[in-house]
Amino acid sequence: MYPLFCYINTFSHTLLRHTLATVALCLPLWLTAQEISTGTYTFRDGAVYQGEVFRGKPYGKGRTTFKNGDVYEGEYVKGKRQGAGIYTFVDGERYDGEWYQDQQHGRGVFYFKNNNRYEGLWFRDFQHGKGTMYYFNGDVYDGEWVNDKREGQGTYTFATGDSYKGSWKNDKKDGLGTFVWSNGARYNGMWREGKMNGTGTYNYANGDVYKGSFVNDSLEGKGIYRYNNGDVYEGSYHNSQREGEGIFTYANGNKYVGQLKGGMKHGAGTFTSPDGTSYTGQWQRDQKEGRGKYVWRNGDVYDGEWKADMMDGEGVLRQKDGTKFRGQFREGKKNGKCIMETPDGLRFEGTYKDDVRDGDFVEKDRNGNVIRRGSYNNGVVER
Missing domain, CATH: 2.20.110.10 (Histone H3 K4-specific methyltransferase SET7/9 N-terminal domain)
Incomplete structure (x- = not known):
């Protein structure tokens, strides 16, 4: 050997x-x-x-x-x-x-x-x-690689203090992972091609929390957003704004159920308050606009047209005591031709200006007989 x-x-x-x-x-x-x-x-x-x-x-x-x-x-x-x-x-x-x-x-x-x-x-x-x-630049990635690219499980720590820990594919965040920002914000959920895509939970630095669907880093689809003041929104999102059908429950007990656009009430919806007031109808940019019905806490009801959050156009106002006004409204007040009917059957046909009778009028009894004619001038009968 x-x-x-x-x-x-x-x-x-x-x-x-x-x-x-x-x-x-x-x-x-x-x-x-x-x-x-x-x-x-x-x-x-x-x-x-x-x-x-x-x-x-x-x-x-x-x-x-x-x-x-x-x-x-x-x-x-x-x-x-x-x-x-x-x-x-x-x-x-x-x-x-x-x-x-x-x-x-x-x-x-x-x-x-x-x-x-x-x-x-x-x-x-x-x-x-x-x-x-x-x-x-001070960033550090510690984890798995495939063919010169980050792929598999790994942790990326930014020089700014931000960090991501989770799954990677083709050099990008992909799969389940958690991103923590230096300001305290945190996202835990699904990623695709480096962006938040799929279901996840986002905890904002101010205490707000969103749990739902994401597309390309934006809130998109169904989700629940809990605000730090106690408000809660559950519904659809588009481009990180409330859009589509949703329910907004306010911390003070108010509630909106209906359509939204650009984060605002827009379309058909119902707004209710704990004191009994409610509005059901059309909205535009967070304001009552179009056709709608409003119920006051005292029982009065207005059903008609709205503009810029006020009664405006043709409508019917029914008071709790049975008095009914049917006619024209402008900027929240009776303006123009109006018919008023009282519970005892008396009928007033005339015109109003800013809730005050103004112009020619006719009064009739319950049988339709004319009992008085005349003219108002700023609420005062002239003849």
Whole structure:
């Protein structure tokens, strides 16, 4: 049995459940003494190697200078970079770590020319497996990589204090993850292509909480928004604004059920208050506009047209005592032709100006007989 002189290079990292076998070359001592030497070797691409040579090829430790100015110092096996070595690129970038078959493969550190630094596992020249990237601006990513891209589970900590922990795909936040802002805001939920997409919960810095659907970082679809003052909205969103059908329950007991647009009551809806007042009808930009019915706490009811939150147009006003006004309104007051009927059957036909009788009139009894004619001037009968 001859004594052995062994060059052994062992790689034992796990990447995608892939384990490299131990590369070993064991030769009789008398043979290595004859065949291993120090020399120079020129590769086909013109690169020049100086170092240990075995059977005419680089084998062991040496230095290679490439035609473009790149330099490699480290170990070789059968003419290929294999083992530990440092590759310095002409532009200043540098890789210091393990090699296999001329490729960055195993554990190593790469120094980028933009001052980023990656420390971790490599697979066939790609950042692949567990690794940490230290970015030039102070950001840090610690997690899994696939083909030079963040993919799998990882944590990204921004220099600003913000952080994301969760799933990645194709270098972007994708899947389930949690983002925490330095101001205290937090999102926990689904991501797609770097943005909040799917269901999630957003806790705002001011204490508001939204739980529901997201599309491209915007509140979109169904959700529940709880305000820090106790108000609660449950319904549809579009572009982060209340839009569509929804229910808004106020902390003071008020409630709106209906349509919204641009975050405001818009369309058909009902607004109710604990004191018994309510409005059911059309809305525009948070104001009563169009046709609607308003009920006062004392029992009075107006059913008619509205404009800018006020009775305006044709309508009927029924008072609790049974008196009914039917006619024209403007800016919340009776203005124009109006018919008033009292519970005992008396009927007034005339005109109003700002809730005051003004102009010609006729009064009739319950049978329709005329009992008086005349003219009002600012509430005073002139004839």
